[in-house]
Amino acid sequence: MREIFLYDDPATENLRLPEIAEYLRGKLPGFRLEVRQNFFEHHIARLERVERGRTIDQVAWEIASSRVRDLMRLNDEIDFEPLYGEVQFERRGVIAPSRKPFGILYDGYTFVRALYRLIPQEERGSDRLHMAFTNQLIGTWSPEDGRYHARVIICSIPCLISTTGVVEAPAKPGEFYRLKRALEALSRGHVDYSLFVKLKEQFSDRFVDYGDERLTEILKGYAMQAVFYHFWGGPFCDDPDCRLFNAHRQEEMIRAQVKSGRLCDKHEGMLKRSGAHK
Ligand SMILES: [Zn+2]
Incomplete structure (x- = not known):
């Protein structure tokens, strides 16, 4: 039987993971679904004491190595060792993910490699999808314009979905940036915060902000992208009204x-034919 493991992110207050699991259950009754606590907490708790310390050190070092050093240069091309303080910072994040702030951009695929190490052998394989939610900012290198871009989802093992990415990755409307710049110019750099909040409110229809109630609804579609990526190889769709649409804005x-x-007819049909509906 195909299985899906969903890992919660305690650092994102408005993420309602049971609702996402319910959505997936409705679409994929032939799958076994399991909701787990945070990825690190779940996998580290089951390790033996000695192994636990060693694994935390190693994972912390790998995550520190995945920090994007320069937005305009590929991490692999920069020769660097993470600093002691950076590794300690990540160590604390692995032990207590609910208290880890966001703000650092990580190379998504290197970050995911650190997580992969924690998945036990018996839970690996093509029949099992691990989907981890995080408040951390993750990016990938884009060869087209030679820079890193923040992403909502990293399709890999595990699939990593960033709640901060929902706010930061897709571009806001150009008009918002223009008005924000005008506001900054008018106030000579000291923007009255209440004016800025009002400006954001005017655009609530057109972009998602921190603490937004629509977050869980939006993440259902990204969870479905992870499902299509893992079980059927293609996460994206060209139909702008399909949940698998690869939104850049x-x-x-x-x-x-x-x-x-909703899913388009083609993808809804794929779910039915795949036996996901039994
Ligand atoms: Zn579609």
């Missing part, structure tokens, strides 16, 4: 995940 993401909130 906030408005596109809101359209696919909130206004439409």
Whole structure:
């Protein structure tokens, strides 16, 4: 039987993982679903004491190594060792993920490699999807414009979904940036925070902000992208009203995940034919 393991992120307050699991259960009744606590907490808790310390050190070092050093240069091309303080910072994050702040951008595929190490042998394999939610900011290198871009999802093993990425990765409307710049110019750099909040409110239809109630609804679609990636090889769709649409702009993401909130006929049909519906 195919299995899906969902890992919660205690650092994202408005993430309601049981609701995402319910959505997946409705679409994939032929799968076994399990909701787990945070990825690190779950996998580290089951290790023997000696192994636990060693694993935490190693994972912390690998995560520190995955920090993007320069937005305009591929990490692999930079020769560096993470600093002691950076490794200690990551160590604390592995032990207590609920208290880890976000703000650092990580190379998504290197980050995921550190997580992969924690998945036990008996839970690996193509029949098992591990889907981990995180508040950390993750990016991938884009060869087209030679820089890193923040992402919502890293399709790999495990699939990593960033709640901060929902806010930061898809571009906000150009008009918002123009008005924000105008506001900054008018106030000579000291923007009255209440004006800034009002500006954001005017655009609530067009982009998602921190603490946004639509977060869980939006993440259902990204969870489904992880499912299609892992079991059927293709996470994305060209239909802008399909939850698998690869949105690069906030408005596109809101359209696919909130206004439409459904899969296109082709992908819904794929679920039915795959035996996911039994
Ligand atoms: Zn589709």
